[in-house]
Amino acid sequence: MTTKPHLACDGRGRPLAILLTPGQRHGSVCAETLLERIRVPRTGPGRPRSRPDHVVADKAHSSRGFRNYLRKRGITHTRPRGQVGG
Known part of the structure; x- marks a missing residue:
């Protein structure tokens, strides 16, 4: 049993x-x-600010569902280099 820390930074x-999750959970x-x-x-x-202006993430976070989530919240993103498709 392992754990995996997920971190959002400025x-x-x-x-x-x-966020701390089980080690086998995909990011x-x-x-x-x-x-x-x-x-x-x-x-x-x-109120505290809760929406970043921009997200930069690795290839694991380039799914269509996550990109749609960012678009709905008005957050721009940088697609990982070498990623193919929309």
């Missing part, structure tokens, strides 16, 4: 959200849950 490498299954955990406090009044 552009400077600072952690925004973490793409957890991507939406991980993004839903992001909460960045605002400097002034208002």
Whole structure:
């Protein structure tokens, strides 16, 4: 039995959200849950920011379902190099 940490970071490498899953769980299954955990406090009044502007992920996160999820939330993404298709 192993575990796998999934981490969402900002552009400077600072952690925004973490999710711990069983080691055999594929990373793409957890991507939406991980993004839903992001909460960045605002400097002034208002709710914490919960939607990143852009996502860069490895090839495991390039599924059509995940890309549709990002599109619906208005999040741009960088497709991994060498990826074929839409």
